[in-house]
Amino acid sequence: MTEALHPNVARVIEAGKSLGLTITTRRFPEGTKTAQDAANAIGVAVGQIVKSLVFG
Known part of the structure; x- marks a missing residue:
């Protein structure tokens, strides 16, 4: 069974698509609390890790 994407993740993926980009996401069961x-x-x-992206 596939988990549903968080709405914010889905929004970023859709924004990428509108710009012709393919965004690949990964989930880490053990978590990644820090960079x-x-x-x-x-x-x-x-x-090489980006913590936050801000779109204007």
């Missing part, structure tokens, strides 16, 4: 946790989860440096 370092997120970096460790996907095997990149912490400087």
Whole structure:
């Protein structure tokens, strides 16, 4: 069974589509509470993690 996307995640995916972008999301059952946790989860440096995006 597939979990429904959070409305905010769905909104970002749709915004990307309207710009011709494909946005891929991942879920981590163990969580990624910090940027370092997120970096460790996907095997990149912490400087490669974006915590927040703001659209104007």
